[in-house]
Amino acid sequence: MAWPEGAVVVVTGAAGGVGHACAAWLAERGAQVFSLDRREPADVVGTFVAVDVLDEASVDAAVAAVVDAAGRVDALVAAAGISEEPTPAEEMSAATWSRTIGVNLTGVFLTCQRVGRVMLGQGAGRIVTIASMSGAHVVNNPQQQVAYNSSKGGLVAMTKSLAFEWASRGVRVNALSPGYVDTPLLGSKHELHDQWKSVTPLRRFAEPAEVAAAAAWLLSDEAAFCCGTEMLMDGGYTLA
Template identity: 50%
Template sequence: MTNRFEGRRIAVTGAAGGIGRAICESLVAQGAQVHGLDRTGLDGLPDGVAGASIDLLSEESVVSAVRDLYAADDCPVELVNCAGVVEDDVPAEEMPMAQFDLVMGVNLRGVFLTCREFGRELLARGGGAIVNIASMSGNAIVNHPQRQSVYNSSKAAVSALGRSLAVEWGPRGVRVNTVSPGYVDTPLNALKTQMHEQWKRETVLGRFAAPVEIARAVEYFLSEDSAFCCGAELLIDGGFALR
């Protein structure tokens, strides 16, 4: 396990967040050369992670970030799409379009842009793996009691995008798969203490996932253990969707 990603270059978007940071830490510990891509917080990345700024709302920024990675080293760079935002608890009938555009811009457009740019380079170099982080709220459940119609919709789109890219790119050597977490113990969720009791009560295992548990699922899809997975989606929700 210690060096199973040795010699691999892997970019992680949202690298400064709770799940993204855990993914970076674990990949570095297993020998990968990790490029942490984030809009803010690059100074707080784990040791051994090369940080670079990226704005997922900007096509120019995404194209530039990928170009810079290959300017330094022409070896393939695989991708984990972990960046995401969520709207405040807003009823759909009161949703400002600026907030709609932000959530869809980061969660869907940004994921498409990074998949397109990294995928293009992987296709040209013989293949590799892309893992997108969606959510249980993308198809298994609707988030509640919070009202997040736009977030739920964006994550459903990420799941559909992953399946579509898998069909297009799988025959040419690029495997695209999806991890869909339930509630995870992250700084973002820590702010919503008033909802914790209900979330845990409705989770069969009665707790949140640790970020490293999501990282392990990502590593499975990056590894040769999942060589026959193409367009798969792994739901890691502690049984929340069963209730």
């Protein structure tokens, strides 16, 4: 995989799960990684920068810190995301809806917008948003998660819109939509793991490193003709 040595990469949601795996994968291959999250993990990859993706001033400050330190931003992996506890739609609170949409959609937009401004000024950049098979391909079963599904569906549409607007100015934007990934996000739903695996043709969850490798490919030169692409990697879950 062609990956520029020393490329400056920003990863949000880098304290754990897919975000941390992406940061580690890229750093191991020579990228200069800036790990952005609300809290600093014990095993931070690269340089940690605190950010609250729901706060415009916080996002502005985090992006400015990266540019001050590195002089540019070559790539962004927007992996910050949350999932609400399964709740019937008719019982979901407005606060839960707003927070889920806020982090998963508005927060990703603010991050992409601010980093995108830097990339547009450079005339080059690569962005991958971490969406989900739940966004446009499946309504999960049996858990009811209307806010999460809606946020990820919106994220796919947003990714395509940004790709269309920015491609002619040198910035590629694509989405990666995993199925179930073996991360702490699934930890509270152990009773459903066997059911989810049983209807996944590969009979397992994705490893975070597998998702990281796919994200890195979308950022790489090999994916230079991918523009507004949504890469689905679900182990065959949505085939049924």
